Amino acid sequence: MSRSIDQPALPSPVAALLPVLTIAGGALVLALPLPMAMGGLPMLPLILLVAWSGVQPRLIPGWAAFLLGLLLDALTGLPLGVMGASFVGVRVMGGLAGSRAGGRGLLEEWLAGAALLMAAAAFQMAALALAGNVVAAPGLLVQAALSILLYPAGFAIVARVNRKLADNPDLGG
Amino acid sequence: MNDRAPISGRWGAGRRTSFARRDLNLALAGALLTGVILAFALLLLILARVNPELGARARGAVSDVLSPVTRLIMAPVNGVRALADRVGDHLDTVDKLRETEEALRAAERSVKESAAARAELREAEALLKLRRPERRLVVSAQASALSGSGAVRQATLAAGLRHGVQPRMPAIAAEGLAGRVTDVGLISARVMLLSDPNSRVPVQVERTGWTGIAAGTGEVDLLFLFDPASATDALRVGDRLVTSGDGGLFPPGLPVAIITDAGGSPPRARPLVRPAALGVLSIEAPWLPPAEPVATAPAADEPDQPVVPTVPAPVAAPVASPGPTP
Numbered sequence: 127m128s129r130s131i132d133q134p135a136l137p138s139p140v141a142a143l144l145p146v147l148t149i150a151g152g153a154l155v156l157a158l159p160l161p162m163a164m165g166g167l168p169m170l171p172l173i174l175l176v177a178w179s180g181v182q183p184r185l186i187p188g189w190a191a192f193l194l195g196l197l198l199d200a201l202t203g204l205p206l207g208v209m210g211a212s213f214v215g216v217r218v219m220g221g222l223a224g225s226r227a228g229g230r231g232l233l234e235e236w237l238a239g240a241a242l243l244m245a246a247a248a249f250q251m252a253a254l255a256l257a258g259n260v261v262a263a264p265g266l267l268v269q270a271a272l273s274i275l276l277y278p279a280g281f282a283i284v285a286r287v288n289r290k291l292a293d294n295p296d297l298g299g
Numbered sequence: 300m301n302d303r304a305p306i307s308g309r310w311g312a313g314r315r316t317s318f319a320r321r322d323l324n325l326a327l328a329g330a331l332l333t334g335v336i337l338a339f340a341l342l343l344l345i346l347a348r349v350n351p352e353l354g355a356r357a358r359g360a361v362s363d364v365l366s367p368v369t370r371l372i373m374a375p376v377n378g379v380r381a382l383a384d385r386v387g388d389h390l391d392t393v394d395k396l397r398e399t400e401e402a403l404r405a406a407e408r409s410v411k412e413s414a415a416a417r418a419e420l421r422e423a424e425a426l427l428k429l430r431r432p433e434r435r436l437v438v439s440a441q442a443s444a445l446s447g448s449g450a451v452r453q454a455t456l457a458a459g460l461r462h463g464v465q466p467r468m469p470a471i472a473a474e475g476l477a478g479r480v481t482d483v484g485l486i487s488a489r490v491m492l493l494s495d496p497n498s499r500v501p502v503q504v505e506r507t508g509w510t511g512i513a514a515g516t517g518e519v520d521l522l523f524l525f526d527p528a529s530a531t532d533a534l535r536v537g538d539r540l541v542t543s544g545d546g547g548l549f550p551p552g553l554p555v556a557i558i559t560d561a562g563g564s565p566p567r568a569r570p571l572v573r574p575a576a577l578g579v580l581s582i583e584a585p586w587l588p589p590a591e592p593v594a595t596a597p598a599a600d601e602p603d604q605p606v607v608p609t610v611p612a613p614v615a616a617p618v619a620s621p622g623p624t625p
Contacts, residue, residue, distance in 0.1 A: 156447030207343030262517025
C-alpha cells in the first residue's frame with residue numbers, strides 16, 4: 127500500500143534524537159558551577175521541553191521526558207522523581223496545548239509557554255513537598271520568572287532547528 | 300484516495316478505517332504508558348520521603364562524572380581570582396602590615412590575660428575527669444557552588460569515598476561553617492550549604508549564650524529560630540551565631556552567621572561563608588560519633604514461679620468504747 131501524502135516522513139535517527147539531546151545539553155548547562163549568591167538560573171531544559179512539545183511532540187514521548195527529568199534530578203541534587211514527574215506533566219500539557227492551538231503568534235506562544243512554565247513550577251513544589259523536602263517558593267518563582275523571560279529566545283532556537291531539519295532531506299525533512 | 304477518511308455505508312457514517320483505528324490504539328497506549336510513568340514518578344517521590352538516602356548513589360555517580368569538568372571550568376576563574384588577590388595584596392602591603400602588627404599586639408595581650416584562666420580551666424577539668432572530644436580532619440578539597448536549581452543550594456566537592464568522605468560530615472571553610480556533606484561519590488561529593496531550605500544548624504548567640512536553630516530559606520539570609528520568651532536581653536544587630544554542639548554533628552564554637560535584622564520575627568542572619576567564593580573546604584568527622592551498641596549475651600530463660608494464692612488477713616473485732624466518766 128503506498129504512503130499517503132499527508133502522512134509525515136519518518137525522521138532519521140539524528141532528527142529523532144535532536145530534541146532529547148538539546149534538552150539534555152540544557153540540563154548539563156544547569157550543572158555548571160556558576161558563582162552566584164542565590165540559586166535559580168533560568169530552567170533551560172524546561173524551556174526547551176515546552177518548546178519542543180509544541181513543535182515536535184512525537185519526538186519527545188512521555189518516557190523520554192521522564193528520563194530527562196531524572197537526569198536533571200541527579201545533576202542538580204534534587205530527590206529522584208521531582209523533575210521526572212514535572213517533565214512528564216509539562217510534556218502532556220504541552221502536547222495538548224500544541225495539538226489544539228494550531229498556528230500562534232509570538233505573544234500567544236509566549237503566554238502559552240509562560241502558563242506551562244508556571245505549571246511546571248507548581249508541579250515542582252508539589253513534588254518537593256511529597257518527597258518531604260522544604261519548599262523554597264521564592265527561589266522557584268524567581269527561577270520560573272527568569273525562564274518565562276527567556277522563553278521566546280528558547281522557542282526561536284527550537285523553531286529554527288526544526289525548520290533546518292524540515293528543509294534538509296538528509297535529516298528526514 | 301485518502302485512506303484516513305471514514306467510510307460511510309449502510310451501517311452508518313463514520314466507520315473508522317484501519318489507520319484511524321491504529322492511531323486511536325496508539326494514542327490510548329501512549330496515554331496508558333504516560334499514566335504508568337506518572338505513577339512510577341509519584342512512587343519515587345514517596346520512597347524519597349520515606350528513605351531520603353534513595354538516589355544518593357545515583358547523584359554521587361553523576362557528581363563523579365561532573366567533577367573533572369567542574370574543576371576544568373573553574374581553573375581559569377580561580378586563576379584570575381588568585382591573580383587579583385596577589386595584585387591587591389601587593390598594593391595594600393604597607394597598610395596591611397600596620398594592621399597586622401596592631402592585631403598581633405592585641406592578641407599577645409589577650410593571650411597573657413587568658414593564660415591564667417585557661418590554666419584554672421584545665422585544673423577543673425582534670426578534677427572532674429572531663430573528657431572533651433577532639434575534632435578530626437578527614438580531607439580538604441576545593442568546592443564550587445551550584446546555582447542551577449532554585450529549590451536547593453549545594454556545592455560540589457572534589458573529594459569522595461576514596462578520600463574518606465562520608466555523608467553527614469561537616470564542611471568548614473576559613474570563615475566558618477559552610478554546610479554538611481549529603482551525597483558522596485567515589486571522587487566527589489555534594490555539600491548542602493547553610494542557605495539550603497533543608498539546612499538546620501543548632502547555634503547559640505556568642506554574646507548571650509541563647510541557643511536556637513539557624514534555618515536556611517533558599518535565599519541569601521538565614522532565619523534564627525529561638526524561644527524569645529526565655530531571653531533575658533534583646534538580640535542586637537552584629538551578634539555572632541556559633542555552633543552550639545547540640546546534636547553531636549557540628550563541633551561547638553564554629554562561626555556560622557551574623558545577625559542582620561534583630562527585630563524581625565524570626566530574626567535574620569547573614570552567613571559568614573559566601574556561596575560565591577567557597578574556596579577550599581575542610582571536611583571533618585562528626586564531632587560526637589553515634590554510640591555503637593555493645594553486643595551482650597541474651598538473658599537466660601527463667602522458669603515460671605508458681606503463683607501462691609494470698610490469704611486475706613482476718614479483720615480484728617471492733618473494740619467497745621468506754622462509757623463517759625463521772
